[in-house]
Amino acid sequence: MSLTGFFEGIQAFAEETLFAPFNALAEMELTNWWGANTINWLFMIICCVAIVYWMRKLVEHNAEGAERRDAISHGFLGKDSELDHKL
Known part of the structure; x- marks a missing residue:
């Protein structure tokens, strides 16, 4: 071969x-133009439903307050980093 x-x-x-x-x-x-466009509209509706579901889950996650939102949430951005020593 x-x-x-x-x-x-x-x-x-x-x-x-x-x-x-x-x-x-x-x-x-x-x-069949109508059949092809019906399939496209079904895919778009599925995507819209998925986006709405995902946004609602993000709102729920933000409402829990479990995520750290301060500027030093990562270790390399903490007060002991080199950036703070230069300032």
Whole structure:
């Protein structure tokens, strides 16, 4: 088996297997515009719901007050750092 055959095998696998859903969507868009756009809107709605969920979790986390918000929350920014000695 040559190196060219190896890479052609990867190409064939990607085009026939991995890209099959994308090819199906492209063919559907040519035949049924409404169906293709419905799938896109479903994906956008799922993403919006996920963003709202994530933002609510961030608000809950901030309300707990468990996170340190002072400027020296990391050890390398503490009072013993070299930056404070230079000031």
